[in-house]
Amino acid sequence: MRIGFFDSGVGGITVLYEALKQLPQEDYIYYADTDHVPYGTKSKEDVLRYALEAVEFMAAEGIKALVVACNTATSIAINTLRQRYDFPILGMEPAVKPAVEKCCSKRILVMATPLTLKEEKYQNLVTRLDHDHLVDGLALPELVTYAEEFQFDPDEIKTYLRSRLNGYDLDQYGTVVLGCTHFPYFKGILKQLFPEGTNIIDGSAGTICYLKTVLGQRNxxxxxxxxxxxxxxxxxxxxxxxxxxxxxxYLHHSKI
Structure with a gap:
């Protein structure tokens, strides 16, 4: 049986890419809900409905595990999905924990969709971990659109990011957390904008490492x-x- 990956669009490809590296002897189903992308600006009710419809389809196709490769869908739907299905279901959340553990007193900037940043799941995560109040959030929904349109022109992306980062003292930040699976496509550009040595992280590698462990435990x-x-x-x-x-x-040639 295959492993399922689900996202609103092409963001989850960044997580699937990591799975292909760590688990090359598996086969996969990738489901992009392109009729409803982006999720990050939709209502909670709509996102839950879309996620349930997508996973119902994938379950009927036959999957042995599911990765909800979308931070927004994870925050809205993961608990409901786990109640409905017996196969392992892994989600994505912004990598705040490793960022806080390694921040060395510098600030942390979490880039995500508006809905992810507003959700109680994310707010609780930050409250639990950010004892020194070092975490800031920045909504960048347009990056989802750029990725969906395969628009990776460095000059255009830099212009957009500079406008959104205007007012932020980038020297204060030691870590940038990519809290949307669409955002790793822009990791190379972000590295050019932030001071040298800024750590730019996402949760893909850790999620797939955990997936490998779970699959092993269940044979x-x-x-x-x-x-x-x-x-x-x-x-x-x-x-x-x-x-x-x-x-x-693109991910392969970018060596992301």
Whole structure:
């Protein structure tokens, strides 16, 4: 059986890319809810409904585990999904914990969607970990649009980011947390904008490492898969050489 990955669009490809590196002998289903992207500006009720519909489709296709490769969908739907299904379901959350543990008293900037930053799940995470009040949040919904449009022109992205970072003293920040799975596509550009030595992190590697552990504990690891991927756009099967493969190629050549 395959491992399922679900996102509102192409952001989860950054997490799938990590899975292909750590678990090359597995096969995958990737479901992008392109009819409803972006999630980060939608209502909680809509996001929950979209997530339930997507996972119902994937469960019918047959999956042995699911990664909700979307921070917004995780914050809204993960508990409900775990109540409905018996297979392991892993979610994404901004990597605040490792950022706080390694911050060395410098500030931490969490970049995410508006809905992720507003959600109680994120607020509770920060309250629990940020004892020294070092964590700031910045909503960057337009980065989702840029990624969905395969718009990675450095000059345009830098202009946008500089406008959103105007007023922030970047020298104060030791760590930038990419709290949306669409944002790692822009990691290289962000490194150029922040002072040298700024740590830019996301949760993909840790999530897939945990997935590997969970599969091993349940005797679900495969040795016969070949990294084959079935791509779906809101339930519609995509050809092998779909737009999604271009994102995997971009990540590979960017060495992100």
């Amino acid at each position: 679900l690891l495969s040795s016969s898969g070949q990294g084959n991927i079935l791509f779906y756009s809101s339930g519609r099967r995509e050809p092998l050489n779909s737009r999604y493969t271009h994102y995997l190629d």
